Structure formats: C-alpha cells, structure tokens
Amino acid sequence: MSFNNIGLSADILRAVSEQGYNEPTPIQRQAIPVVLKGKDILAGAQTGTGKTAAFTLPLLELIHEHAQGKGNRPIRALVITPTRELAAQVGESVSVYGKHLPLRSAVIFGGVKINAQIDKLRHGVDILIATPGRLLDHAHQRTVDLSKIEILVLDEADRMLDMGFIHDIRKVMKLLPKDRQTLLFSATYSNEIKQLANDLLNEPELIEVARRNTAAEKVAQVVYPVDKNRKRELLSHMIGANNWQQVLVFTRTKHGANRLAQQLEKDGLTAAAIHGNKSQGARTRALAAFKSRDVRVLVATDIAARGLDIDQLPHVINFELPNVPEDYVHRIGRTGRAGNEGEAISLVCVDELKLLKDIEKLLKREIRKEVIPGYEVDPSIKAESIQNGRKGRNGRQANNFKSSGSSDEHKTRSKPNKRKQAVKRKSKETQESLYKTSNKGVSKQQRSKTINKKPAKPNRVAALFGG
Numbered sequence: 001m002s003f004n005n006i007g008l009s010a011d012i013l014r015a016v017s018e019q020g021y022n023e024p025t026p027i028q029r030q031a032i033p034v035v036l037k038g039k040d041i042l043a044g045a046q047t048g049t050g051k052t053a054a055f056t057l058p059l060l061e062l063i064h065e066h067a068q069g070k071g072n073r074p075i076r077a078l079v080i081t082p083t084r085e086l087a088a089q090v091g092e093s094v095s096v097y098g099k100h101l102p103l104r105s106a107v108i109f110g111g112v113k114i115n116a117q118i119d120k121l122r123h124g125v126d127i128l129i130a131t132p133g134r135l136l137d138h139a140h141q142r143t144v145d146l147s148k149i150e151i152l153v154l155d156e157a158d159r160m161l162d163m164g165f166i167h168d169i170r171k172v173m174k175l176l177p178k179d180r181q182t183l184l185f186s187a188t189y190s191n192e193i194k195q196l197a198n199d200l201l202n203e204p205e206l207i208e209v210a211r212r213n214t215a216a217e218k219v220a221q222v223v224y225p226v227d228k229n230r231k232r233e234l235l236s237h238m239i240g241a242n243n244w245q246q247v248l249v250f251t252r253t254k255h256g257a258n259r260l261a262q263q264l265e266k267d268g269l270t271a272a273a274i275h276g277n278k279s280q281g282a283r284t285r286a287l288a289a290f291k292s293r294d295v296r297v298l299v300a301t302d303i304a305a306r307g308l309d310i311d312q313l314p315h316v317i318n319f320e321l322p323n324v325p326e327d328y329v330h331r332i333g334r335t336g337r338a339g340n341e342g343e344a345i346s347l348v349c350v351d352e353l354k355l356l357k358d359i360e361k362l363l364k365r366e367i368r369k370e371v372i373p374g375y376e377v378d379p380s381i382k383a384e385s386i387q388n389g390r391k392g393r394n395g396r397q398a399n400n401f402k403s404s405g406s407s408d409e410h411k412t413r414s415k416p417n418k419r420k421q422a423v424k425r426k427s428k429e430t431q432e433s434l435y436k437t438s439n440k441g442v443s444k445q446q447r448s449k450t451i452n453k454k455p456a457k458p459n460r461v462a463a464l465f466g467g
C-alpha cells in the first residue's frame with residue numbers, strides 16, 4: 001500500500017513525500033484509515049514505529065477538512081504527551097506534515113516562561129500539543145479553552161501513568177467535550193491502561209503492530225556482564241574501539257547521568273547529560289548538539305529520554321538497567337527506528353541480575369550474553385541493593401539474588417588471599433551460572449588472570465582516545 005490511496009489529501013501527501021517516506025509503516029497503514037473514519041483507537045505501538053505520523057497525518061486531514069471560517073479559532077485538536085521533548089517533537093511533526101495547510105499549532109510545556117505561550121494561544125491555534133501539568137496551569141489561568149476539542153490524542157499513555165500524571169489527565173478530561181474522537185497510544189498494556197481506555201474511549205478499534213510487550217524486533221540486544229566499578233571503563237573502551245559517533249547511554253539516576261557524562265569527558269569523549277533537573281534550555285541544547293554530532297555521547301535518564309526521536313541512532317547502551325522492565329523496551333526503542341538496524345547493549349553487574357531476569361520475563365526470552373575479554377566479572381563481589389540507585393552501608397546488605405539460586409557465589413569472602421583461591425575455583429561456574437554467558441575465545445587462564453584486574457585509571461583510558 002502506498003500513501004496515495006490511504007485517504008490523505010494532496011497537500012499532506014506532498015509533505016509526506018518531502019520527508020522521503022515511500023510507504024506507510026504498519027501502524028500508519030492500520031491507524032490512518034480508521035482515524036479518518038472518525039473512530040476511537042487504542043493503539044499498541046512502540047516508539048520508532050512511525051506512530052507520531054500515524055495520528056498526526058489523519059488528525060491534520062480531519063481538522064483541515066472541516067476547517068472553520070476565519071476569525072474565531074478554537075482549539076480543535078489536543079495532543080497530550082508525557083514529556084517536554086516528546087511534546088516538542090510531536091509539535092515539529094505537526095508543523096512538518098502540515099506545512100502546506102493553513103493550520104496553526106502550538107506546543108506548551110513547563111520549564112519555560114508561560115507568557116509567550118499565552119500570547120500564542122490568544123492569537124488562535126487549531127492544534128495544541130501539551131504536557132499535562134502546564135496544560136492545567138493554563139486551564140487554571142483561563143488562558144486555554146478546551147471546550148471545542150474534537151480530537152484528543154494521548155501519546156505514550158503508559159508513560160504518563162508511570163510518571164504519575166493520571167490525576168492531571170483526569171482533570172483535563174473534565175474540561176473536554178464528551179462528544180469527541182480519542183486516540184490512545186501506548187507501548188505497553190497494563191491493567192491501568194486498560195482501565196483508562198475503558199473510561200476514555202468509545203468502542204475503540206484495537207490496533208497493535210508489535211507483539212504485546214515485545215522489544216522492537218530489528219534491535220539486536222546483548223548483555224555484557226561487567227563489574228560495576230569497571231562499567232565506565234568498558235563503556236569508554238567500546239565507544240572508542242568501535243569508533244561509535246552517536247551513542248545514547250542510559251543511567252538510572254540524574255546524579256549518575258551527570259557523573260558519567262563528566263567521566264566520559266575526562267576519557268576524551270564529548271558527552272552531555274539530559275535529565276529532569278536540567279533546565280529546558282539545557283535539555284534542548286544537549287539534544288541539538290547530540291543530533292548534530294557535536295556531542296558523541298548523550299547520557300540520559302528514562303524520563304528525559306522518553307520520546308527522543310533521533311534518526312537512525314545505531315547504539316543504545318544501558319549503563320544501568322532500569323528498575324521498571326517496561327523502561328527497557330522504551331529505551332531500546334530509541335534504536336532500530338522505522339526499520340533501521342540498531343543495537344542495544346546492556347552493561348550488567350551482579351546487583352542487576354534480578355532486574356535482568358525481570359526484563360527477560362517481560363520479553364519472554366533470554367537476551368544474549370557475551371563476556372568481553374579483559375572485563376570478566378569478579379565472582380567475589382557481592383550483590384548490593386540498588387534501591388534508589390544507592391549503595392547499601394559498606395556494601396554489606398543482604399544478597400539480592402539468593403532467590404535466584406546463585407547465592408553460593410556471593411558467599412565468597414572478600415579477604416584478598418582467600419579471594420584469589422575462590423576466584424580460581426569459581427571463575428568458570430560463576431561466569432556461567434550467574435550470567436549464562438558465551439565466552440568464546442577466552443581461555444581459562446586468561447579469565448582468571450583478568451578477573452582480578454583493577455579498573456583502569458582515567459588517564460589510561462584517556463590515552464586510548466588521545467584525551
């Protein structure tokens with residue numbers, strides 16, 4: 001099927017072809033005709049599938065078809081997104097796909113001054129893209145009127161719920177006309193999403209393009225077991241040795257993102273951090289520098305990275321696994337977008353084995369494991385709690401992984417002389433039982449030699465990159 005017979009008018013098709021799109025993606029093929037018929041949809045589509053155009057194109061078509069006369073210009077379509085970045089990106093899509101149409105759109109989100117937004121709204125807008133909090137601010141100040149909304153889109157609804165926006169969303173719903181078309185997009189289906197869909201949608205058509213809770217299929221996934229204190233060294237090594245120029249790296253915490261970006265800079269790699277504590281300006285600048293390749297590594301937390309649309313991003317690295325398995329799916333959706341090949345790498349230390357198991361359970365399959373020679377794990381290192389991303393006192397709290405049947409390995413003492421013996425005895429079984437890795441090409445001797453290797457000092461790594 002080409003775009004030509006999907007029901008869109010010439011001005012929209014022209015914009016689509018100017019983007020270089022030859023044919024609709026599966027979600028577009030399924031969603032566009034249904035939306036054009038005026039039906040509600042519940043769409044299960046991960047980011048990277050072309051879902052933004054799947055709702056933006058028919059939305060533009062419908063709003064344009066039923067264009068209102070000049071003068072009074074009420075807001076007729078509302079797109080709600082969980083994050084500022086996603087709002088900005090959807091806004092950009094609306095502008096790009098609607099560039100040959102006489103429609104006006106505006107994007108409103110927090111973290112920036114409200115006055116310019118008020119001005120824009122006052123001048124009349126057909127399509128509004130907003131994050132929930134700022135939208136409610138406008139509603140309270142009566143600077144936005146949502147009473148004429150015909151089409152509502154909830155984009156990445158699962159993430160909105162994860163971020164605690166459910167009350168805000170319900171408040172916004174009260175401001176909208178009951179008689180409207182609603183499109184709900186979500187990468188995952190939890191009971192909460194089903195409940196929300198029940199409450200908001202009217203006989204929706206179900207559209208699902210990727211299997212439920214599965215990771216984007218084009219993305220090659222691999223886990224590299226590595227000790228926590230050697231992750232940064234391995235990361236720098238991988239980026240440098242492979243000459244990767246655009247790498248998105250995920251950490252669990254904002255502080256961790258800052259620290260890692262600084263460390264990578266010391267290793268000679270240009271890096272920037274993007275997270276919720278950064279000002280909107282700093283986030284936008286970091287993203288722009290990353291897109292233009294002035295910055296080679298973007299270190300992000302889950303929330304900040306949500307919805308980032310960076311074309312053909314080849315490498316996503318989980319420096320730390322997320323606490324919520326669904327976030328793994330969202331993270332790796334940053335690569336392999338719109339049919340491109342992508343690679344998602346996870347650096348996993350002993351603390352994270354439970355998280356890894358949860359992710360594999362969600363994916364319903366194991367992720368391939370590979371040991372990088374020289375970075376084998378030290379089996380004497382005990383698992384530490386990673387709640388809130390913090391270490392326990394002296395690293396002595398209970399072993400997290402007892403229930404996973406791997407507790408023996410963690411009972412290894414930490415005294416250096418005994419540790420050496422334990423390493424020899426246990427290195428093979430530990431590599432295999434803890435991480436079930438393939439370790440081709442690394443001999444037993446090599447492994448026990450490298451297993452106690454101290455982390456490289458920054459200057460050693462810096463030398464690798466000429467830093």
Ligand code: AMP
Pocket residue numbers: 020021022023024025028046047048049050051052053309310311337338
């Ligand atoms: P999304 O899932 O909406 O974030 O879109 C992911 C990427 O796919 C974006 O970079 C879009 O520009 C791109 N894209 C959307 N539709 C198509 C299409 N029909 N053909 C090729 N690329 C597309």
